Amino acid sequence: MLIKVLSIILVFGTLVFFHELGHLLFAKRAGILCREFAIGMGPKLFSFVKGETRYTLRLLPIGGFVRMAGEDPEVIEINRGQDVGLEFDHKGKIARIILTDIRNYPKAHVMTVEHADLERELVIRGTEDGQDVFYPVHPQAMVVSQNQETQIAPFDRQFGSKTVGQRAAAIFAGPLFNFILAFILLTVMGLAYGVPVDRPMIGQLVPNGSAAAAGLMEGDQVLSINGKPISRWTDMVSVVSGSPGRPLAFTIKRDGMTLEKRVVPVKDPQSQTGKIGVYQPLSKSLTGAASYGAKTTYDFSKLIYTSLGKLFTGQVPVKDLSGPVGIFNYTAKAAENGFVILLQWTAALSVNLGIVNLLPLPALDGGRLVFLGVEAVRGRPVDPQKEGMVHFLGFAFLMLLILVVTWNDIQKFF
Incomplete structure (x- = not known):
């Protein structure tokens, strides 16, 4: 049981890590401030800060996120007439702005604010x-x-503030890294x-197979069978599988010598076909x-796209879908x-995660x-409130779908 649990945590942690790593690297490359890189959702279990980013491990292993500056309204607000404490760097620029408990910072320079702009002017008056x-x-x-x-x-x-291309790259990089992960795993x-x-x-x-009994050895090159030239492994399989119980004359090449071996499949x-134990x-x-x-990454992608097409056309019913419970169960069996x-x-799950995230559905990448494509065509962004509402409704729909497939999984596996 422990091995199963550890396998599930390792698999899902790896998938989420690579997905979010794609977002993080391309966002940083574009110069976007990334406030947090999180694996999991819910309460924090562990975190540390490196550079400008806080790296966090959270309790629920059901996803992750990269919190980029500007995606949500900035919460830092300094009001006119407010007293603040200021600490300066060696060049005389403000390095820290203390808003509360200023008395706990005796070295801070206290002033009453008339105007503060922390986004464009970068000045406090x-x-x-x-x-x-x-x-x-x-x-x-x-x-x-x-x-x-x-x-x-x-x-x-x-x-x-970034161009449409830079923002699109930061978003697309998450699914892209899932395909890269699948390729790496399969290559390894x-x-x-x-x-x-x-x-x-x-x-x-x-x-004790027929080939071993006939004196064939690993590394032998098969030149012909019953006089028929053999140029591929599939040619040999075709001849052998179609000749159960019939003697076959193998002409092979070994260490520069041509030899004849008699093999009986x-x-x-079960299959009623010939086998020689090779x-x-x-x-x-x-x-x-x-x-x-x-x-293999391409084959997985093609298979998943075909399955999704059957789902949207009704050829595959929703009851056949699996959610987190089903995926956990299949991972344990794997x-x-x-x-x-x-x-x-x-690798298959990673490809699946990449493809699903690229579906043109609200709340997904x-x-x-x-929306970025619409902005590129219109020359101006969609109203943030309208876009936010669409993503909220999409997220609600996805949560409903997860509940439905989870119920399917519970009935299926329990």
Whole structure:
């Protein structure tokens, strides 16, 4: 049970981490201030600050987020007539602005604010001893309130200040990194365990199988069977499977010599086809593994798109969908079947997460990309309140759908 739980946590943690890492890296590359990088939802379990970003692990393993400055209204507000404490850097710019409990900061310079702009002008004006004064604010200044520090977000560090292309890249990067993760996992699996190749070679032999009994050895190159030239592994499989119980004359090449071996395929009781107890040859080259990773990622993508199409056209009923409970259950079963199966399942889930997030639905990355596309065509953004309402309704619909599929899972598995 412990192995299952750890596998579920590891799989989902990895999927969410890579998805949010894509958002984080491309947002930072665009110069957007990223306030928090979170794995999980709900109460904080652990957090630390590195650079400008707080990295957080949260209680519920059902997602994550990157909180970018400007996506939500900035909450830092300094009112006219308010007393604030100021601390300066070595260049005379404001490095910290203390809003509460100023007496706890005896070194802070206290002034009464007349005007403060922390987004564009980066200046605080006020009065001291009846004199008007102003101080420049450092673009990375911290605001202290209720013992909590928050970095200011000048407009050029906010999400909305960036070009449509930069914002689209920051959003698209999340699903993109899920495809990259799938490719990496499948490539590593190919390197570690080998990738089947379509060459007329004898792979690993089954002990006491027909091939082993006939004297075939791993690495033998099959030139022909019963005089018929063999150029691919699939050619050999076709001849062998169609000849159960009939002797076959294998012409092979071994260490530069041409040899003849007589092999009699055994009839498989289930498939009624011939078997000689030989596995397909494997390659552990980097190029072969990378090719396998790319092709399998594409195959997973194609399969998921086809399944989604059947869902939207009604060919697949909603009752057949699985939610978090079902995915947890399948992940536990994958862990039971070994590390290779778990790797494949994780890669498939990663592709699925990437594709689902790209669907043009509100509250998903795809929905946000649609609004950016509309902005690019119109030349101006959609009203933030209207966009926010659409995303809210979309999120509510998604939560309802999750409840429905969770109920399906409970009936299915319990």
